[in-house]
Amino acid sequence: MRYLPLTGHDRVDMLAVIGASSIDDLFVDVPDVARLDGPIHDLPMHASEMAVERHMSALARKNLTAGDAPFFLGCGAYKHHVPASVDHLIQRGEFLTAYTPYQPEIAQGTLQMLFEFQTQVARLLGTDVANASMYDGSTACWEAIGMARRITRRGKAILSAGLHPHYVSVARTMAKYTGDVLDTAAPRLTADTDFEERLIAKIDDDTSCVVVQYPDILGRIADLKPLADACHAKKALLIAVVTEPVALGAITSPGEMDADIVVGEGQSIGVGLQFGGPYVGLFGCKEKYVRQMPGRLCGETVDADGRRGFVLTLSTREQHIRREKATSNICTNSGLCALAFSVHMTLLGEAGLRRLAAINHAGACRAADRLATIPGVRLVNDSFFNEFTLDLGQEARPIVRTLADRGILAGVSLGRLYPSEGALANGLVVAVTETTSEADVETLAVALEEALA
């Protein structure tokens, strides 16, 4: 019981102060039907640190880690090198074991960090403002759809076929309850996005927003400006979703192309793969929409002595003040992951992020060219950043399993993401980052050629 400081003597003394004869007296309000007389059966008793470590380590060893294999998975979560100082700093107890900064006089560390984070995110996404984080990219995306509904007072959202299918699923779940109508489609294995042929054609006077991913689920990159113009002509909003923020070191940001709300998954910067979470949702928008934003916002102010300081602000949007009229029910967000993002981004800086992006892109170009030489394999993309789609000419999912058996994590098969879309079954999405060596690419190329033969 190493986490419990009270001694047996303490407990006796304290019960005496309280005027209780036993601990059971303090649980007197629990009705008999719900009272447990002793520790719950079927669960083990307490264990030493060494024993617990042994148990957990045995479970960890059953997984094939990204660092131990040639690794090419992306589709919303990316393997990047995170400098050691990031993890050191987020483990400082003053950050790790603090709460939401409700008492700003003794939370300036977290608050200043959030102000810096908001500025970094806004600049990266190209928006005027950004909030202090959301749970992740997928929940930020549906929050953005809800925000567009509140701003436009319209309920039809048009989702690009290139939007991550999990993000589409989350939006679909929520739309069942909010009454939003979603127009969705599955992607096709072509070089072109659905902006021209589908999205622009569908925008009408009932449209609250168009949601596009940039780069999209197949890795394709397309200009958002014509789409933004088409949205604005109908007084609809353009929401852009960025699942790989490193890309914005190399390509124009959605905000610069006049997207109204830009959301993203910040996992690539500072956070690590972690089997899907916790991650950090990025959320930026034009300044005029800030009062419809979900989530916490940190703002600059002064203290009673005139010194600059920071506080949580515009909380009249939030649940703890507005209750049922709040813009969102979100309370706890991803503060520590936002710190990891911010530290990593500070280490990178403009020069580092651009260099990182250039290395990612160059590696992806080399890998795409090499893999496209495999007989029967076609590179689907004309454009991409660090992730592209191959048409293998046969079902990709069993190939991925076969390669995994050989210790190669080859990428994400579209059959995994779209099991009911037969037309996508041959698609394999391959991500290449600064952690991917040329030897890794060669290993994959050789193995893939064998597996396809």
Add this chain to the structure above:
Amino acid sequence: MTINQSGWRPTAPASGAAAAPTFTGNKALMLEEPLIFEIGDAHTTGVDFAEGDVAGSRLGDLTRKTPIGLPGLSEPETVRHYTRLSRQNYAIDLGLFPLGSCTMKHNPRLNEKMARLPGFADVHPLQPTDTVQGALEVIHQLAHWLVTLTGMASVAMSPKAGAHGELCGILAIKAALAKRGDTDRKVILVPESAHGTNPATAAFAGFSVEDIPATAEGRVDTAALTARLGPDVAGVMITNPNTCGLFERDLKAISDAVHAAGGYVYCDGANFNAIVGRVRPGDLGIDAMHINLHKTFSTPHGGGGPGSGPVVFSDALTPFAPLPFVEKQGDHFALVEEETAGDHHASSFGRMVAFHGQMGMFTRALTYMLSHGADGLRQVAEDAVLNANYILRSLNDTLDAPFGGSGPCMHEALFSDDGLADGFSTIDIAKGLIDEGYHPMTMYFPLVVHGAMLVEPTETESKAALDQFIGALRSVAERAKAGDASLKTAPHFAPRSRLDETLAARKPVLVWKEPGLAVT
């Protein structure tokens, strides 16, 4: 008393002598720190990359043409910047953090170490499931602990935090009502003392929210609640133990009444820490409850997340639980995703998040559970409740405890601002506590008590730590009762004095701008 062996004889400083301002603005260990935008620049980077040209231009004519405006710092400067910032934060590691309803308990470092094992930290959510059997087994084991501790039928692991878990539970209720064609039930009953997330969640799901009053003893008014039940009521959201720190004695009877009237019972499990191992909420007839792993199961709050909010369900709501979840099939752990679930899970209300939930929090929570075991978790609840009652009874000669006569409290002690001098309120006590070296308790919540002060010490405080805190709170409360004007300007010793929140909201400055561009 330590003995001065140096021979130096201290002299008392002249009283009232103002310290001279320093050149830097720093005061010894209290260090001012500029923004990264004021000390960094676009050329500096703290990361080394491979040298040499990099080629490639498949960016579809969208190559970035403008600067982003991201400052960089070298590694030493970065470490120093964030270390200096960290020192302006209060934290559990520094002292007792009695923030009621937030369960700020010690965060064991073994949890951190286990979450960082590469087998958990460095696996991708879309790897073939054969390569992540250990990760799926962690989820499965944690799920077993959660359903066993709560006495419920199933658990949805994917919700990202408590409020997200609430949404999960309410959507399951909505799906269950829709399945039986009972779509006229549009009202969710919520006690006045509820967390703000409860009404916000119900409203998001399209329900209208009606308040249920509290009794004079601080519990849900069972008569008022049962009288309101009817064919338009979808269910109730009840926090147990409640936000007044009391066990809802009638919860089983309320559940039975709600079920008899065709509704469902959502239990806000934010305060599960008070009863873990002593009470299984399932025995009280509830249908759904979220569990904040970052409260009861010690995963760190991190300055505002990440949290994790798994939701346990009754048999009645289990078919409607969200996907994905982990299923044991023989010796194999399968990930049942929406896209592949098939008829077996046809009633699921769908997916709530990309991927499978907060794995990093799962490993920490499971580590904590294994450390404490069934016996230790029971002791957790007992010590948390003992500590709170010790504070309640030690201070009820000084502070008004509005429900002190309602019997023992559970994990948190509630006081009001009754009896303070004119013009003094809870905030003055809170800010005075800051000068005493504490994070204040939760202020002005729950709303049913005037000037509420909600004190939750948790089980990880020693008796000595509690005694010192009780002394400090008594001292500050007595100053507030005596009208000590210096409390109105507290804190005096924090990195900042009271901050102008009105200014921040009236002229929001949410991002940094270069001095020439900033609006002042």
